[in-house]
Amino acid sequence: MRVEFGVLGAVSAWDEAKEPLRLKGPRHRAVLARLIVARRRVVPVVRLAEDLWEEPPGDAIGSLRTFVGDLRRALEPDRPPRTPPRLLITEGSGYALRVPKDDVDAWRFEEVVESLGDAGPALVAQRLDEALGWWRGPAFADFGDERWLRSERSRLTELRLHAVERLADARISLGRAAEAVPDLDAHVTDHPWREDAWRLLALALYRSGRQADALSVLRRARAMLRDQLGVDPSARLRRLEEDVLRQAEHLDPDADASVNRVWEQATAAYEGALGSRARTRLESTVGLMRDLAVTGGGGLEAARHHRVAAVAAAEQLGDPELTARVIGVYDVPAIWTRSDDPEQARWLVDTSERTLRALVPGSHDAARCRLLATIAVESRGALPVGEAASGVLARPLQAAGQAEEIARRLGDPGLLAFALNGTFMQSFRRTGLALRRDGIGAEVVALSGHHDLVRYEVLGHLIRIQARCALADLAAADRHADTVDELADRHELPLVSVFTTWYRALRTASAGSREAAEAAYAQASDSLRDAGMPGLEHGLAPLARLSVRLRHGASAAEEDADADWGPYEPWVRPLLLIEGGRTEEARAALRGIASPPRDLMTEALWCLTAGAAIAVGDRTVMERAHTQLLPASGEMAAGSGLITLGPVAEQVGALEEALA
Template structure:
């Protein structure tokens, strides 16, 4: 028999048919209520005795066992003798109620009252209306001011009051403010200290065409707050009164604007107000929410991306200072912004984030927390982009911490069978697939999995990432028709999801396509147009030095004089461009000296392209050791294009290998 329990009113229990079960006397109900308050945790016998009696009798423990036995008979009348109870269990030093959240009205209410703040207002209204129907009276109505009950009763009451206000907010957002007025009027009469309720009531009246009544409500609020609490209204109530008097446009978002925009404004304003009211003093909740908000801000680009990086770093630092590794893990891990470019916008900040993630990994309890661990590992992999071994002696397959982190994150995500975790983990894996040249097929497989996984599970931003990754990998094998399809798909998704940064990558891809098929002047014009999108994009890791590198790539492919305008900012590519500029200017000795001191390019999307520039410099300067080194590094990509960035191309890698072999020294 399925039993459900009720504490939102008098304490009771019902069978499957909805009939009330005989729970006997008040002590039996008190035991049940105390176990509900414990939320499935074990309550020791000694604590139960202490809570049930102010002055326990001599045989209190025996009496308690009698009450428990009576409850078990009432709750499971058909249970065979001497078989363990399914619901009211004995465990360790005490008892626990092992009901599910759906079987206790208070637990179910709490679950439903947590409907996300960004949910559709119609859903919020439906869910909260059903949740509030669970209340039959005050929580634990048949008990007085018992010490063990105070905190739980106060918590549930606060959740109910907040739910009433959120339901009213949803009605206002849905354009039916008049329906919210009766509930809010009763609400403020019973709870005159709740300023958010007064604010919502005044707003609902105003939007119902009752401006005078709205102003009267605010005057009533001012008087009651002064009489009962001796305080003046807060700044939000005062500001609303001023706005009502001047009939501010934002109070009626529909005036002169598209209906969709007005509705969005109403929802945003209502949600922001509800959040501010609900979590004003919950610093930890605010930290976690701030990090999540920065995740959405980051994809807007420009100043939004820069602000997101700055505020995210501040949130992580504050979370670490709290001394709570689980909170820190959530604050770090919630920022799962898809990343496609393999050079960090702020390397110093990225290093600090990686260090924080690794510290938090060490502090997390050894058992459990697999999802949090996965997100931390994926963060390490994503933020460590471009940091695989770069020294001349580094083995191509050398294992590094970011690479291990990527593998571990992917393994955990697949084991947990969590689509959003797996998408984040695959992003980390993608960032670490640059151990050597010629790995475009591996990245293409990651992109294909991201597209399929995201399409199945409603993860549009990761679906966009998958298409961008496939643009890059299709460019690496000269499949421009395939890259075109993925560019079109990425643009369509970006327009639907309002992700403006995607246009930067697809426009640069189309410039690469032009550079592959059109005359050099046309290619340069396409790159200039693409370069204009970099200004204000908020992505210095992408934009710095990229346009000069694109101009250089066109000149190299078409045999034109290399652009070496004084003051050119080659950004992070300067080291690998300089030997070619020296050699092409006839300064072979200086070029050879620069080549022999040159580190390997970073293991990222421009790895093959930069090695092709180094190879060309080595050929022009006649530098044997670099000829050998460049040949070894480029050989795994012999069948690919030096275009795996999806932004610039140096043509077929095979052509550069042929040039190296023709210039090879006798001792090759």
């Protein structure tokens, strides 16, 4: 049986049904109180006798054993004979009360106060309001000024006074100043030496619109401190009086504080109302992760981690409809075609496929659409050249098409925007499709603008920046970049500036000097620091410097011999080997070179491969490169919106000349 002990008032004990246990006389309660003060440590019998009697009688030890026996029967009435006690134990020549922290109200109160640390005011108000309710009177109220109790009683009393003041401070911060006034008024009456209590009472009155009363309280505090304690008010209290007199602006909460207050109150209320409803908690968690993902840096990384944990937890519950909702609610717009975490992406795709198969056929169309769109988005860059006909590898294309068809049929704008994101991610089945992607971006912009889908509106503009770069329409790309920066600033989307900063570096590289281009790319590289986007960041900076050198006729290997080329290394290595005079190694590298992934870098990587193949005269690779680049001969090798290698037609012409 669980037993709870109370010392925040008269010493008491209750069983699991909250019924009070009979603890007999004051000596029994004194033994129990003394053991609680010891906090699970053993108290020798001799020490107990000295603490309970000023002059211990001759039979003190025997009496103590009787008291302990009576307490054990009260605390564990169902304990079988000759079995050791579980709560009040004998150890050596003494006794100890071995109970969990949560079973003693004073220990539980202390734990709450210490655990709050720098918690927000809503949580502080909620937890302290409950914890202060555990007090039924002064600590150990049925005992006098016993020496063994003085320190513990003083400590608990101070802890309570601090909690009362912190609760009042939290209520004031939450805009509930009037609610704090009555408790603070009683508090300063009982404890007039506590300056912080006077300060809080004056502030609560002022924020309740009672300036005159606030001034009166501050003057009462000054008089009391001088007359009764012989001290002047602290500088903090004097400043508050001056600020109240001149109605200082800082005494009123600013806009940010109001916003924070609303957030604190809403989240605390939601947490309290939600309780332990696991399914609702999971969906809410992923919704929060969706918002967290666009905050940048650690937020994006945390969102990816917690998203997977939420999906796994949903799948464990064995409810495919719930799993579909948890997967699908994370409709964070995706612009970059290389995954930040390929292993996680594969896991999400596999889970989405399992969930699709588990749904009842012919039902849950919206959930199916979101699962299909998730498959399309998370399978970004998964189709190598020449293998799109493979059933396994064609699945993302099929999923994108199915998601878009369902979304259009349902007429749900948010669903269609998510599906079009999947369509964009799978729009790289060959080179030269910039115009097709521009059309996708234009539809996303129009759809999002009409239905106030701000994040997808940003996505649409970013897609159009990339497409207009590939179509050599930098004036239009500029307009989209300006619009997207304005949207990002207005709606607090910090990650967006990474892409516009890199676009403007491309802009500089297209028209400026080599020095200006390298400086612009150095600034762009800084924007990636702590952005939380390894799929974008890894290898991009050296690739950008290489693009500048090639455009200005400089050595490909200059300064970057030991650079980390990341995923681009296989298509850069042949050029570096050639520049280093290792032509045969370059030929060997080209001989087994794979096709670049079908993504935003495809044309650029084929151009690098073509240049190396021309340099060593590898006709097979030249023919492959010509076949792949020919559809894009009317475009720029700039479809990423980040780097440019100039007109694709120049490389196609060089290949045709070399092949002739």
